[in-house]
Amino acid sequence: MYYWRDLDSVPEDFGPSVLTLGNFDGVHRGHQRVLQQVVEAARQRSAEAVVVSFDPHPAQVHRPDSAPELIMGLEDRVETLAGTGIDALLMMHYTLELASNSPEEFVERVFVRALRAKAVVIGHDVRFGRGNSGDLDTMRELGRTLGFEVITIDDFGASYPEDATDADGDRRCSSTWVREALEAGDVGTAARVLGRLHRMRGEVVHGAARGRELGYPTANLGATAQGFVPADGIYAGWLIDGAGTRWPAAISVGSNPTFDGVDRQVEAHVINRPPERVQDFDLYGQSVAVEFVERLRGQITYTGPEALVEQMRLDVDNARGLLSTEHQPRR
Incomplete structure (x- = not known):
């Protein structure tokens, strides 16, 4: 897996790519399903499967006093993402300057110019760009304008744990669920949602x-x-x-x-x-x-x-x- 910490490290001839955007804290089973679909879509299009993520977590920059405790450190996140079959990971340093990019500036600079995106895989509730002003409609419009396909996933690929119990109800895998389980000392439930210890x-x-x-x-x-x-x-x-x-x-x-x-x-x-x-x-x-x-x-x-x-x-x-x-x- 290629691992880049900034846009300047991406080779000029890299791509084309199918990419997704997210923090992926925990890389739980829901995340894994998203990444599986990114890899499949990339193979179908003879493209590279890419994850664009951030370090530190945006919440740690915008609201450090109330940001959630991270499930995993950067080293483990990179290692776990590498094990999902993706071809490249762009881990962008998240700053207020980066957050000030408009949705159009961010997508054109990162997705199109640097990664030559053929397709972008996102959920219906995606938010990106300055003040989270970009949404799914924004991404679709940018795709039409800039020449990439937008593939949407319901609930951003959320999935039930395979061994869900009646007590779980219809709850889907999420980083929030993992944190709640760990706060209660229920490391068994956390492992079921994560798919690993x-x-x-x-x-x-x-x-x-x-x-x-x-x-x-x-x-x-x-x-x-x-x-x-x-x-x-x-x-x-x-x-x-x-x-x-x-x-x-x-x-x-x-x-x-x-x-x-x-x-x-x-x-x-x-x-x-x-x-x-x-x-x-x-x-x-x-x-x-x-x-x-x-x-x-x-x-x-x-x-x-x-x-x-x-x-x-x-x-x-x-x-x-x-x-x-x-x-x-x-x-």
Whole structure:
């Protein structure tokens, strides 16, 4: 996949293309259906399948105090988009200057001159250009004027999870649904909507070392870790180290109230290692990922270290049992 961070990086002879426009936070099953149709339309037209997206998220620029927490960081978004079969990704740096482009200026400069669009795949509720003044009718008119086809998708390709339950009703896949599930600690529902386990990524940093002192050393993600932090509690999941090795883990999210902690932390204890190797598992400075399989319990304040250690032992046993079944989200 070609990956460009600005228009100047797009080769002058690139194209023709079939493209779509969006933030694609989470790249959930609805997004995946859109991208599948972009790829199919591109193949039918002997064109390149292209995604035009933005970093940072426009809401972080226009309303930083109320912008939603992103489901995934940029690295994971690029990696996941690459896995959908698209040929190129243009990740434009979103600024107020870019936002000031009229719909006509944006489409002509990006879609036509840079990417030589044959077709544009969009939803009925598309908004683009200065003040979100461009809509579907605008895009159709620009297509007639500038010479590209407009392909519309109902609900922007939304789809029900294949394993939807009666409790889900007729709700369609969306980034909002994923965020709501993660806020509630329901990482299982988040995985069903995403089509894969929810992931965070960050550098392992030194913490207070309480877990190591108690016999359960953890890899602590630093404050710059990317990805939506789920509700406080203990989770069964996986830690993927810098070499790409997947380790079963018990993951703690919270502020360590037993020790009067304040700041929320995400820390993973790798399980199933020989007792003599538990203390020498050094990941400091590595960029790692953690994936959440299932929430085991909420955060609890204990009366002292002894009660906490006993609960940690139970948590690790529960995580080990759950992960031994190779629990994965159905696709």
